Amino acid sequence: MGHRSVADLMTPTAITVRRATTFKEVARLLKEFDITAVPVIDEAGHPVGVVSEADLLRPRPTGGAATAEQLMTSPAVTARLEWSVVRAARVMQRHGVKRLPVVDTDGRVAGVLSRSDLIQLFLRPDHAIREEILEDVLTRTLTLAPSAITVDVEDGLVTLSGTVPRPELLPVVKRLCHGVDGVVTVDSRLTCDSADRT
Template identity: 40%
Template sequence: MVGNRMVGEVMTGEVVQARPDTSVGELARMLASHRISGVPVVDEDDKVMGVVSQTDLTRRQAGLGRGGVGRRRLAGVLKRLVHARPAASAAMELMTSPAVTVHPEQRVVDAARIMERRHIDRLPVVDEEDRLIGITTRRDLLRVFLRTDEEIRREVADAVTARRAAPRGAEKLHVDVRDGMVTLAGSPGPEADASVLVRAAWRVDGVVGVVNRLTVERVSPRPPQDGAPSSSAVD
């Protein structure tokens, strides 16, 4: 489970972008030279009007159907378009509009769901006035989702340590991570709240599950002194 990481934390601020009158040849050069799958099209106020993807460009200019083409053939068509003079001559005629965008304060997990649902690889990031301020890609999101178990283990250990009510018993707390699955075991100390520690582990980016094997020690009541009653009686 990914925590509350925001799109603004993982987006790229420098964005390759096109204007409505950018030619198809220039679009093809942008995609090929930067090795990207699409570019946002913005107006003179930097507001996002649409997106031209590699598939949009090659499919429409090569007269391809909805089924699309294989990656190797698609790259070949794109290469030919750099010097070709296709029928559609500007980004305005090719772009998909309105563009699917996200805001920097949206969660990374929500951006990932949008990409999966819309079958797209990149999302323009816009401000409250729909001006382009960045781009986030599947690769950016994978940096959050695909973390090593050791990275996750260290962060979980720090998170649960910070949320213990008292430091006593720290040496008895064990954190194990395998394929993103966290196991909390041992005793975090008599004053600790196991549920708080489990929630802290869940909030760490890259955690897909938490197994709670914590055993919270209870402070035993002091034994009564000789001759003293073990419990009070109510008249």
């Protein structure tokens, strides 16, 4: 399964506004579609900024006559469709934003990724994470005997113990486990069973 991409989690968007869209129209769209922000696009469909609820609540001398261009936070911090979810989360954190417009290869808005979309990923139940590691990672991908490795998962924290047949597998197992949805961190206590080499 590997790392989820932004495309898997984002909400595909049909809702964007232009620079000239009025304050009232932006407010109406947010309420009607039950969203907290909307990307502002130029004539070519490229994002130039984002208007959020917080932007609407900020006091402005122009009041209700303001346009999206005056209201928006700009430039738009964006994510790309092919990015991993982890990369998008880091960009959100670095820029202090709660959502990212997602752009396609032409730079046009394809969707929106919100912080709540990311949180869903980490709320995956522990038993489902454990099952995927045992079945997909260890048995199917690495063809290891699941009986040789113990997998414990608690609140997304994975602890691996047991043995692998070759030392070069140690970093591989850890890396593949990190790629499973919902995994927060991996504590690998695996050792190499080199008894068959001597």
